[in-house]
Amino acid sequence: GILRAAAKELCRRLIPRPTQDACVEALDMAGRAYLAYGITSILDPGLQPWEIQSYLAARRAGRLLVRVNLLISWHGFRESETRSELDARARALGGLSGLGDEWLRIGGLKMAIDGGTTSHTAWMFQPFVGEDRVYDYNRLDPEDLREFFTLGHTLGWDIGIHAIGDRAHHEAARAFADVLAAHPAEHRHNLIHGYFATEESLQHMARNGLAVVIQPTFIYYEGDDLFRDVGPELAARYKPMRTYLDRGIRVIATSDVPSTVHFNPFIGLYSLVTRKTWKGILIAPDQAVSREEALFAYTVAGSWLTHEEHLKGPLAPGFLADMVVLDRDYFTCPVEEIKEIQVEMTILGGRVVYTREEIIGER
Template identity: 35%
Template sequence: MVTGFGNEKLRLGSYKLMLDGAGGGGSAAMREAYPGKPGEFGILYHTREELDRLVLNGHRAGYQVGIHAIGDRAVEMTLKSYAKALAQFPRQDCRHRIEHCGFLDGPLMAQMKEMGVVAALGLPFLYELGDSYIKVFGRERLQCVYPLRSLLERGIVAGLSSDAPVIDPNPLTGIYFAVTRKTPTGETIAPHEAVSVRQAIRAYTLHGAYASFEENIKGSLEPGKLADLVVLSEDILKIPPERILGLRVDLTMVEGVVEYERNA
């Protein structure tokens, strides 16, 4: 059994590895020391050799590999391991992923584009924990955090996710932050990485489906695809971004069958 085994309701996903810690907790593996903490660069759960071996094992077995990497040092290690695995055992359309993919620069994004690596961004983290990120990193270091706009402009598939149950799975939270880059206290983080509502929805739907090899059956409403959809209380494309969090789900449909109706 490898990635893709199963059906529309239950299937085997990626081969997941945990490489570093968390940004808000000061344990994401960074290239530069944490501000005010000389010698502290975060934590790594695997050595380079261990990661290379684990990635190659999953890659050769036919799995899609997904690695939790928040800090830029962890992202760099991940990409090097992916490159080594692909060089040793070439495979087409692997869609290996970086889960969270928190801190990126141009060269790292270029490597992702070249290898077809998918970014699975946990933007709701910055909505709920953004104030702690500011405290830990300072605003300057956060100019390249969860750079959704930059990834999309480079043609990299970037899907949005929640990492539930760690963070509230409500996608409206992620859409709101993707568009406003604001935390609940009104703090703004890397506003130049904001995207449109339509782009945020696409990242949650079509990009999310692509990230799990399901773009032929999910991610958009087209003939032949599963009719999985929600109906919101207002048109999310027409209301001011500040009202997104107040939207309610009026109806949920799964495979064309109404499974939830708020006023029923």
């Protein structure tokens, strides 16, 4: 059978927690894989204390090979954690968004309101194709959104919330707007995934400085399923990056691995520029962006989200020397070749840490 939403916990709770040594080994392996694709910084969302401790152990052991921003698990992300436990964690840590250094930094609180489209667990205004009603698979009670946002925001946390369905996006943006009107303050709150934006949610985002964190590789690997799941009308509004940018909304691009097939950023860049699936089918082609805009979303925009725009992102004097050497010119190569780009060399902090032949040592 299929376990959806909270039902996954029936299996997840039976899986033994890995040892810290195993976690450090996995982080080392992941870091090497990222460097091979020119990735020098990552965000890891929804972490519990024991996972954060594993990152600290990896750093002490010299096995943290990329720069990491940690997003702490909060409401709706882990079904096994109680409301009181989560709120106590947020209060105890006291709003540490941005705390850390150039290698390991605390980001914000990671929340989730709904599921996804392929599993038919996203919170939608209308039923999925082939269904006769909207099912309630929400991972938290939407009536609690304003209370959760108010607590995290007033404590000084940045908040990112998984919101895929059009209603999830709409309600999350509206709740953020209400909280920010009552408690105006600097923030870097964001909607994660942002599949289907409503007109009202776009207005709330633009007016209140809410960012969107999208995962372009889903266009390539899963875009074909949209027509089956939500129909052509909603598919035409999928991941509307052109609209976001035109409305003045910050767009940050990430991979969402392991929920997607691969973290390859060149597949993501190709997807944003062409809006093509792996079958060559166009998904919302009017939402295509330029190569420059796509690259900005994968680099400079991310540094703003993590409070590091003064440290990294641009290739400029005074910034961290994190860069890659590619096997062809991303800006001028035929557009179909963008997804084929290979990394010849990765440089992190001015030091060569990967060549196509081998990874060169550890930090």
